[in-house]
Amino acid sequence: MASLSGLKQQLLLDGEVVYFHPELGRPVFQKVLQRERSRSVSANAPRLTYVVFDILVDGDRDMRKLPYIERHHRLKEVAANVPGLLIADLFLDGEALWDWAEERGWEGIVMKRLASPYREGKKHRDWYKKKIAIQMEATAVAFIIREGRVASLVLSDEERNYIGRASLGLNERNKRLLLQYAGDHHTDNAVWHPLHSDLRKERLAWLSEPLKVQVTFLEWSQDGMMRHPKLVSIEGV
Structure with a gap:
């Protein structure tokens, strides 16, 4: 990243590229994926920020x-005020931070022992x-049909990218109404060609009039899929 040229010495940093939504005021992972999938970067491409969590090597x-608290102090000394870089803040009141993140729809918080060394991987304490369950509006563009019943909803984001299937939250009444809806609003026009590998073996009922749904999930996977999605509401059902 061009912003790293503002650093005055060689550093090994641990961080993550993030897109901050100007209206929501929080990171939106889908925009990072959109940037990664683009073959070229246009002037209208999402502007990304490198959020730095830790410093591993200083010169x-x-x-x-x-200890982590010493590393964080040094990180602020060497990387503060560098354009395009944002140093993750250190909060000592975890409950207040959790409430703040939950109120604003953030993904969650990370807690670290102040005396801990830097450890790679996840097999430590x-x-x-x-994590905070994320809630968003998605679009059901098709249903997965099994044994003559609606088994799952096939979901896309606002950019018409496939973001996963959801079945949790469906009850028998929903399934009956959705099956009737599929019969009344069926189309042979698939949204995606070719199909995502997750859908290729499924029987799909594509909708001529997709449905808006509210869905919660734990986090985004690296390939842009929702993890553990659950339907909260379905428009008109």
């Missing part, structure tokens, strides 16, 4: 064995991520 100095 010739290995920082990984130092020094860092812990507590």
Whole structure:
């Protein structure tokens, strides 16, 4: 990233590229995927920020064995005020931070022991991520039909990207009404060619008039799929 040229020395940092939605005021992972999928970067491409969590190497100095609170202090010294970089804040009141994140629809919070060294991987107890269920509006463009019944809803985002299937939250009444809806609003025009591998073996009923739904899920996967989606409401059902 061009912003890293603003650093005055060689550093090894741990961070993540994030898109902050100007209206929502929080990260939107789908916009990062949209940027990654683009073959070229236009002037209208989402503007990304590199959020820095930790510092591993500072020049010739290995920082990984130092306590996290010391590493964070050094990180602010060497990387503060660099355009395009954002250093993750350190909060000592975890409950207040959780309430703040939950109220604003953030994905969750990460808790770290202040005295912990830097550890790679997830097989340790020094860092812990507590997730908040994300809720968003999606579009049901098709139903998965099994044994003559609606088994799942096939969902897309506002850019018509496939983001997963959802069955949790469906009850028998929903399934009956949705099957009738599929019969009344059937089309042979598939939204995607070719189909995502997740859908190729399924019997799909495509909808001429897709339905808006509210869905909650834990997080986005690296390939842009919702993890553990659950339907909250279905427009008109």
